[in-house]
Amino acid sequence: MASHIAFLSLAFLSSFVSSIPLSTPGSIIDTRENVQVDSRFNYPLDKRQNKAFPLRVLPLGASITYGVASSDGNGYRKALRDQLRFEGWEVNMVGNEQGGTMRDNDVSGYPGFRVDEIIKKAEMVVGRQPNLIAINAGTNDATQNKTGFEVETTGKRMDQMLDLLYEKIPGVTILLSTVLQAKSDDTTRRAKVINPQYRDIVERRRKQNQRIVLAEMFESDKPWLSKNDLSDGVHPTDDGYKKMAAIWWNAFQEADKAGMLQPPNKATTVNRCENNKATKLDANKITIPGNFYEPVQSVQSTEVSKNEGREAVWAKDGEAFYIYKLVNNNYADGARVDIKTNCWAKDVRWLDVNGDGLDDFVCLSSGRTLNIQLNKGGEYPPKFEDVGKCTVPHGGDDGEIVDPKLPKKP
Known part of the structure; x- marks a missing residue:
């Protein structure tokens, strides 16, 4: 040899x-x-130097958060991360899993998980102490409509998850997404039951001075992010994921202008x-x-x-x-x-x-x-x-x- x-x-x-x-x-x-x-790579530092603190971003949810059906596995995450960095933010994605071709590919996205199941995963990642969380969850609640986890009570489970996150991560800012439209009429109908609950949650918590912004993905019967932007009836195409990133970015800008953002806590x-x-x-x-x-x-x-x-x-x-x-x-x-x-x-x-x-x-x-x-x-x-x-x-x-x-x- x-x-x-x-x-x-x-x-x-x-x-x-x-x-x-x-x-x-x-x-x-x-x-x-x-x-x-x-x-x-060489890159301009002028914008980054204008930001007083970095962003520690947790993408939290199910398969759409993970990036299923995107060609590179990144879903919306890389486009959103690129936009944040292009505007001068230092960004570190965090999560319990990794997915996609992007270098910084940490994520907490769990295909097939309902909100109640994602809560258990959220408990495992709070030690990373993100100062920004993007939550897209509820699609599986809508598709499964499982006994004991009916869509009429999805908002209560989301409230439980938000209570956990605010308790365990002081000062965190949360962007809460409504459920996307689906090609299935039944799933879309159930999404229309879930989304008003989410909108009410954001409105109520804003009145309580909590750091939360709605990322509206299903704003009308003919949403901008529509059935035509889905690859398999549920998950967006690459162009659809870019639309998601744009909606997240708009929600982030609202949070930034409202002075919600603050430096991340020391990770535990x-x-x-x-x-x-x-x-x-x-x-x-x-x-x-x-x-x-x-x-x-x-x-x-x-x-x-x-x-x-x-x-x-x-x-x-x-x-x-x-x-x-x-x-x-x-x-x-x-x-x-x-x-x-x-x-x-x-x-x-x-x-x-x-x-x-x-x-x-x-x-x-x-x-x-x-x-x-x-x-x-x-x-x-x-x-x-x-x-x-x-x-x-x-x-x-x-x-x-x-x-x-x-x-x-x-």
Whole structure:
């Protein structure tokens, strides 16, 4: 095996290198010149500097919140996030799940869930202490109309969820969406029973000086976001999701003008490392790059050996990990790395978690927990030690600021 992978040339790896960027989160490597280049986008800071605090945004709801039926899985979230950032806000999306191709893809959207079920999920995410929550929930109440959860009482369940959120997240601003029109006449009829309850909730709570704004998605019998904007009878098309983003944006502007927004509270999520070895790690000292969670390829460029420059590490699903030195622009001295894990290549990341100058092996699991094996250095290839799991803070990315060109509601 060793002879098979030893002295691997650049030509042998070209099938990977020509189509796969050898990159670590936050940087790329130009193998032709062996020059490391910063991959952060450049963007204007003037607008962002005008905002006194960042937004920690929780998209909360069911499948529409998750982005089902959108071509990129982002639904309305990326367009809304882009609009907020284009207007100068620093944004970090939060949630218990991840979905879509966007970098900052945290979300609490649960396909098929009614309002009563979403309440239980809301209890699990309040520790993130968002200062802005966008709620779209009730479509499944309308489609299912289940005994004990009839549409006539959906407003009561929404009130319960709002009570929970305001109690657990002091000062939070909530944008509450009405239920979208559906192609099914029965679902649309039930949505018309739910929506007046939501409108009454917002009106009553505004009179109580609570920070809440209605995001009206079904304003008439011929709504702007109509049946023609649905892909499958329930979920919007890409253009429909952009309309949703525009409605959210209008609601956000109303909240901003009313002075409802305030800085986020300190998150109460516990950042910790559950070490099973003598080596101790402090989760609060682990710095996660903004694009750490974006998709990666099976071949990544890392620095796992001292005085060896950068290496290419190939993660082969279900088999092993292979490392190759980059010598004079050729990949050589191939070796198998003894990393014992069932981690899929898509979940592998390389990050120096303890500040010793060597990249460590990280496998992502649900909830973005990091399963860490520390790089112990030494002989080539280096040895790795399993030190357990860490839950670490995650901030929003600082990718390119773009104008999403949201459609204008007539």
